[in-house]
Amino acid sequence: MSTLPSKEVLKESPHRKPWYRILYIQVLVAVALGILVGHLYPDLGKQLKPLGDGFVKLIKMIIAPIIFCTIVHGIASTSDKRKFGRVSLKTLVYFEIVSTLALLIGLAVVLFFQPGTGFNIDPATLDPKIAHKYLDQSQNLTVVDFLLNLIPESFFAPFSSGNLLQTLLIASLTGVSLSMIGEPALPVLRAVDTVATVIFSIMRIVVRIAPIGAFGAMAFTVGSYGIGSLNKLVLLIATFYLTSVAFIVIVLGIVAKISGFSIFRFLAYIKEELLLVLGTSSSETALPGMINKMEGLGCTKQTVGLVIPLGYSFNLDGTNIYMTLATIFLAQATNTHLDAWQIFVLLGVSMLSSKGASGVTGAGFITLAATLAVVPTVPIESLAILVGIDRFMSECRAITNMIGNGVATVAISRWENEVSAEEVRANLERPRSVVEAVA
Incomplete structure (x- = not known):
């Protein structure tokens, strides 16, 4: 039976590349140049926004097909159907435990450091239109709508919308169906593998222009908001970044240690993705x-294809830290008192609303609006x-989310005995790049 090409395309280059051809260095240089251009020429920086937007759209274009092919192959080619259910359950339990820890850590830090105390902001002086713009986008984030949104309008709808959970659903149904059909379904499975080969080839081409996308996005950010926009709220930003770093090093570090690998080695292994x-x-x-990187560590396609997409909706560690930290910060900044019950409700709403924002642009801010709408004691106008x-803030949210999902994938694979700790450590010493296979 054929196999997906993801591991094969990541072969190490036989010759050491010049430093200027290494992707993560190119991205790092592009980010620095973007900051410089945005700071010195803000108007030009704003005009470079399409470079970042275009790259993100190119990546989103291939995400759904990659997830579909990976999961279909993983399910259809395994003889142990119980494993799929077992891994799914373990994954969801793990996500809920770690996500709750992220919420609690964010709450503890903001209550201890109180970065919003002393602002003494009168909500009446703020523009309510800004907050309600995001509140309108969050109105569909109810539990019922979220569950109904798992079902696509048609079989091919997730490929155009990019909804990861819908893609996961149709891929799982397709994989199970092919498995039940058995040998007559082999031609279909081979066709899926062929499509995967093409998609991964497209991916390697797209990733080559990552520095251009990073340059445009960073130039726009600094050009639009300016480095000076950080001054008044620098304590909140510093608190969020330090809390996220502590969560990664301590919480995810403990998970990594239990699973037999070093969190710092893992971060070095995914440095290209972090900079991207x-x-x-x-x-x-x-x-x-x-x-690709998780499969390169020895995790099976089935586990990778299940844990990574689910994590983008159910394991948003960075978003959860931000939710509690930002909400309490706004309460402190507006001199709004929250009792223990209101804080408890806040935690519950944050946990649910963060799940409903999968695939929504600016998800962290939109879910924050949804949370404030349910905890009306904190004025919604304070979002401004x-x-x-x-x-x-979104950069830190995204990085923390990604690291959390990566660690979760390896941890689940280890608990399923798919790969040994020795294999993981050995593979971490041999980092691979998606573009190394492109001649």
Whole structure:
């Protein structure tokens, strides 16, 4: 039976590349140049926005087909159907535990450091139109609508909309169906593998222009908001970044240690994806690369294809930290008192609303609006305080989300005994690049 090409396309280059041809260095240089251009020539920086937007759209174009092919092959080619259900259950339980920890850590940090105390902002002086623009986008984030949204309008709808959970649903149904049909379905499975070969080839071409996308996105961010926009809210930004770093090093570090590998080695292994997310403020741009990297560590296609897409809706660690931290910050900034019950409700609403924002542009800010709508004690108009810095916050949210999903994938694979700790550590020493296979 044929196999997907994802591992094969990531062969290490037989010759050491010059430093200027290494993707993560190119992205790093592009980010630095983007900051410089945006700072010195803000008008030009704003005009470069299409470069970043275009790259993100190119990546989103191939995400659904990659997820579909990976999951279909993983399910249809395995003889152990119980494993799929077992892995799904373990994954969801893991996500809920870690996501709850992220919420609690964000809450503890903001209550301890109180970055919003002393602002003394009167909500009446803020523009309510800014907040309600995001509130309108969050109105469809109810539990019922979220569950109904799992079902696509048609079989091919997820490929055009890019909805990952809908893609996961139709891919799972297709994989199970092919498995039930058995040998007569082999031609269809081979066709899926052939399509996957083409998609991964497209991916390698698209990833080559990542530095251009990162340059345009960073130039636009700095050109639009300016480095000076960080001054008044620097304590909130610093608190969020430090909290996220602590979560990655401590919480995810413990998970990694239990699973037999070092979190720092893991971060070095995915450095290309980290810089890509830093430049574009979107974790989706790194999704194809993360799939390849996780398979390169020895995780099976079935587990990778299940955990990574689910994580983009159910394991948003960075978003969860931001939700509690930002909400309490706004309460402190507007001198709004929240009692223990209101904080408890806030945690529950944050957990649910973060699930409903999968695939929504500016999801972190929109889910924050949804949360404030349910906890009306905090004035919804206070959202205007954060508009200018949300782009800087979104980078940290996206990076933390991506790292959390990567660690989860390896942890689930280890718990399923798909790969040994020795194999993971050995593969971490041999980082691979998506573009290394492109001559």
